[in-house]
Amino acid sequence: MEVNPMNETPVLEIRNLEKYFTRKGGFLDSLFGSSKEPIRAVDDVSLALDQNEVQGIIGESGCGKSTLLKTVIGLTDPTGGDIFYKGKPLSEFSKRDWKEFRKNVQIIFQNPFESLDPKFTVRESLIEPLKIHDIEYSEERIHDALDRVQLNPPQKYLDRLPKQLSGGEKQRVSIARAIIVEPDVILADEPVSMLDVSTQAAILRLLSDLTEELGLSMLYISHDLSTVSDICDLIHVMYLGRVVETAPTNQILGQPRHPYSQALIDAIPIPDPFSDRPRTALDGSPPSPEELEAGCRFKDRCPERMPRCDTAPKKVETDPDQFTACHLHYEESDSRPNTEAALQGGNTQ
Amino acid sequence: MTEPLLEFRDVTIQYQTNRGPVTAVSGASFSIEPGEFSGLVGESGSGKSTLVKSVIGGLDSNGEVTAGKILYKGEEIQDYTEEELNEKIRWKEISYIPQSSMNSLDPLQRVSEQAVEIASVHSDLSKSEALERFKELFEIVGLSPDRIDDYPHQFSGGMQQRAITALALFLDPALIIADEPTTALDVIMQDQIFKYLDRVKANTDTSMLLITHDISVVFESCEQIAVLHGGQVCESGSVEDIYRNPTHPYSILLQRAFPDIRYPDRKLEIIEGHPPEQLGEVTECSFVERCPWAVDACYENAPPLENVSESEQNHQSACFRNDETHALKGELTELAGLTDGGEPNE
Numbered sequence: 001m002e003v004n005p006m007n008e009t010p011v012l013e014i015r016n017l018e019k020y021f022t023r024k025g026g027f028l029d030s031l032f033g034s035s036k037e038p039i040r041a042v043d044d045v046s047l048a049l050d051q052n053e054v055q056g057i058i059g060e061s062g063c064g065k066s067t068l069l070k071t072v073i074g075l076t077d078p079t080g081g082d083i084f085y086k087g088k089p090l091s092e093f094s095k096r097d098w099k100e101f102r103k104n105v106q107i108i109f110q111n112p113f114e115s116l117d118p119k120f121t122v123r124e125s126l127i128e129p130l131k132i133h134d135i136e137y138s139e140e141r142i143h144d145a146l147d148r149v150q151l152n153p154p155q156k157y158l159d160r161l162p163k164q165l166s167g168g169e170k171q172r173v174s175i176a177r178a179i180i181v182e183p184d185v186i187l188a189d190e191p192v193s194m195l196d197v198s199t200q201a202a203i204l205r206l207l208s209d210l211t212e213e214l215g216l217s218m219l220y221i222s223h224d225l226s227t228v229s230d231i232c233d234l235i236h237v238m239y240l241g242r243v244v245e246t247a248p249t250n251q252i253l254g255q256p257r258h259p260y261s262q263a264l265i266d267a268i269p270i271p272d273p274f275s276d277r278p279r280t281a282l283d284g285s286p287p288s289p290e291e292l293e294a295g296c297r298f299k300d301r302c303p304e305r306m307p308r309c310d311t312a313p314k315k316v317e318t319d320p321d322q323f324t325a326c327h328l329h330y331e332e333s334d335s336r337p338n339t340e341a342a343l344q345g346g347n348t349q
Numbered sequence: 350m351t352e353p354l355l356e357f358r359d360v361t362i363q364y365q366t367n368r369g370p371v372t373a374v375s376g377a378s379f380s381i382e383p384g385e386f387s388g389l390v391g392e393s394g395s396g397k398s399t400l401v402k403s404v405i406g407g408l409d410s411n412g413e414v415t416a417g418k419i420l421y422k423g424e425e426i427q428d429y430t431e432e433e434l435n436e437k438i439r440w441k442e443i444s445y446i447p448q449s450s451m452n453s454l455d456p457l458q459r460v461s462e463q464a465v466e467i468a469s470v471h472s473d474l475s476k477s478e479a480l481e482r483f484k485e486l487f488e489i490v491g492l493s494p495d496r497i498d499d500y501p502h503q504f505s506g507g508m509q510q511r512a513i514t515a516l517a518l519f520l521d522p523a524l525i526i527a528d529e530p531t532t533a534l535d536v537i538m539q540d541q542i543f544k545y546l547d548r549v550k551a552n553t554d555t556s557m558l559l560i561t562h563d564i565s566v567v568f569e570s571c572e573q574i575a576v577l578h579g580g581q582v583c584e585s586g587s588v589e590d591i592y593r594n595p596t597h598p599y600s601i602l603l604q605r606a607f608p609d610i611r612y613p614d615r616k617l618e619i620i621e622g623h624p625p626e627q628l629g630e631v632t633e634c635s636f637v638e639r640c641p642w643a644v645d646a647c648y649e650n651a652p653p654l655e656n657v658s659e660s661e662q663n664h665q666s667a668c669f670r671n672d673e674t675h676a677l678k679g680e681l682t683e684l685a686g687l688t689d690g691g692e693p694n695e
């Protein structure tokens with residue numbers, strides 16, 4: 001990550017963020033006094049998002065991507081760490097700060113089937129955020145938002161209910177809802193997963209144009225690196241609650257250093273019948289976040305596993321601007337200064 | 350040539366709605382040979398699910414095959430009754446993995462119970478034989494055989510998809526129809542499932558019809574492909590021919606709209622517009638409103654599927670300008686990794 005000049009505060013910054021879910025043990029557990037380990041859905045994640053910057057968070061299903069976003073936006077309280085909006089910690093927010101934050105930081109939820117109220121027409125869905133944020137309602141504003149997400153002509157859609165929209169159309173309504181209040185940060189949770197490619201490309205380009213035109217910043221979540229390479233400046237690869245590698249997009253794609261980043265890239269299908277890409281070498285799925293052992297969280301599936309992987313790897317700068325948490329990339333005795341890594345959430349356990 | 354396993358001949362399917370009949374599939378023809386993996390691709394709403402549901406009698410009650418024939422091993426099946434489908438087709442000849450099949454396992458039944466039930470209705474297997482066989486299939490799809498007695502919710506999404514694949518393989522069908530089997534999964538899970546499907550392909554004679562909107566998946570895992578747009582089959586052939594020599598304007602543009610991780614800097618192209626909703630009889634090329642090379646003739650008739658060249662077996666395209674599209678393609682900007690002008694890059 002680029003080091004910020006002193007005078008430029010990131011729009012959004014996360015430091016050592018943790019979200020643990022505690023599970024209530026069953027009756028027998030309480031009887032015998034055994035307490036369950038918490039689910040560490042987000043564990044020590046740090047990042048800083050500058051104005052106009054788009055960063056991606058990539059990882060498998062269940063690695064904690066949605067939880068991270070929900071925590072950042074204040075839908076659920078972090079169990080540790082800090083979140084700063086324009087330099088001010090959320091924990092010190094006044095009522096007024098919250099109101100401003102809720103308007104300026106918009107989330108596009110992963111599942112448009114859940115995020116749109118089934119009883120609201122498209123028009124009502126778009127008016128709602130305006131009402132909440134005391135923004136004057138105008139028909140023009142609504143048309144403009146629908147126009148931007150290419151629901152054309154707007155009249156065709158305004159009076160439809162969600163059940164009268166295709167999955168892709170619902171997803172676009174969710175995006176329109178997010179941009180209609182003119183936020184400065186968008187948190188997008190797999191916003192194109194239900195669309196087919198040509199629509200995907202159109203939405204990605206739209207989001208990318210919006211960030212340029214409106215000076216927006218965006219955190220973009222996906223499990224598919226190939227769709228995000230176009231719009232993200234920087235990518236964080238997440239595995240089981242932790243960011244295991246961070247690097248500019250081209251570096252992640254061209255020279256992934258973490259074996260898991262490599263596996264994610266290797267699993268992407270290639271639109272070429274002559275490509276002979278081998279199938280993924282990974283077996284199984286990530287262990288349940290309830291049953292984490294000590295050490296590198298990827299070790300059960302890692303083709304490069306070594307004895308020292310039983311201790312948690314620290315994050316080191318493997319290449320300029322590229323930070324990787326893996327024992328392959330430093331010696332035990334390595335006492336490289338690690339200040340940059342600390343900024344990245346790269347301390348050990 | 351051997352007899353195709355499944356053949357669609359000029360199939361038209363309509364849904365009755367209060368706005369009149371919606372033609373979801375019109376004049377579609379293509380076939381699947383024994384032992385072959387075939388992909389059916391197309392945008393959302395292009396009629397993929399409709400087409401395959403017609404094979405196993407799964408159309409919604411307002412939908413009907415209004416013209417054409419569906420032949421299974423040479424026999425017409427489009428008018429089969431429920432009983433005939435149950436007795437002759439479902440599970441043992443053709444098994445079907447519906448779209449959003451993650452929800453298609455019965456949540457209240459152990460997976461093994463569902464297998465035993467299928468076996469008792471559609472085969473002569475005893476209960477213990479059925480369980481034995483089901484365990485073997487769990488092994489093949491990469492699930493631990495001692496988990497056959499689990500309930501669906503005890504599996505992750507990817508494991509459920511594999512359990513469904515095991516059920517689909519269970520009675521050793523000649524054909525599996527899988528509708529978007531991996532769309533809801535992440536890339537690693539998707540690749541794991543295809544790793545097991547590769548194994549099925551290598552070890553059995555089963556054919557597969559794979560429905561997806563992801564052309565990459567078909568290029569990697571199938572031998573044949575049919576491209577659907579607005580209910581019409583616009584192009585079909587071997588994946589190699591369609592990759593090297595896409596001829597229908599929609600296939601040409603579709604290929605250029607796909608992200609390829611080997612060329613991250615490639616600017617993806619967008620196919621403007623949407624497929625039309627066809628009310629009543631279809632009398633034009635369904636791509637006409639989006640096609641950069643449309644001419645008057647394209648509005649007057651639906652173009653027939655015709656052979657593209659003598660050298661390429663079974664490569665067909667439905668465009669009035671089949672002979673010109675290679676030249677027209679030259680107008681488009683060059684994209685990294687794609688050949689220009691249609692000459693194969695060996």
Ligand SMILES: Nc1ncnc2c1ncn2[C@@H]1O[C@H](COP(=O)(O)OP(=O)(O)OP(=O)(O)O)[C@@H](O)[C@H]1O
Pocket residue numbers: 021039041059060061062063064065066067068110223289
């Ligand atoms: N409210 C909750 N209570 C307990 N555990 C939860 C809760 N929400 C999420 N989790 C767990 O936290 C982990 C991360 O879930 P999350 O939804 O953030 O994953 P994700 O990366 O968004 O996955 P996907 O790609 O499937 O959307 C999972 O193991 C999940 O089961």
Ligand SMILES: Nc1ncnc2c1ncn2[C@@H]1O[C@H](COP(=O)(O)OP(=O)(O)OP(=O)(O)O)[C@@H](O)[C@H]1O
Pocket residue numbers: 364365366371373391392393394395396397398399400409411412448562626
């Ligand atoms: N029961 C129905 N009544 C009326 N129209 C229908 C019905 N079922 C489907 N359709 C319409 O028929 C067309 C084809 O639908 P179909 O489900 O076959 O598309 P698809 O290619 O499978 O799309 P997707 O990729 O979104 O699954 C669509 O326009 C759809 O709206």
Ligand code: SF4
Pocket residue numbers: 258259260296297298299300302303304305306309313325326327328
């Ligand atoms: S630390 Fe060890 S187990 Fe973890 S990714 Fe690196 S090599 Fe693999």
Ligand code: SF4
Pocket residue numbers: 597598599634635636637638640641642643644647652667668669670
């Ligand atoms: S028939 Fe006409 S409109 Fe259709 S694809 Fe060919 S040129 Fe385009």
Ligand SMILES: [Mg+2]
Pocket residue numbers: 065066067110189
């Ligand atoms: Mg999620």
Ligand SMILES: [Mg+2]
Pocket residue numbers: 397398399448528
């Ligand atoms: Mg479908």
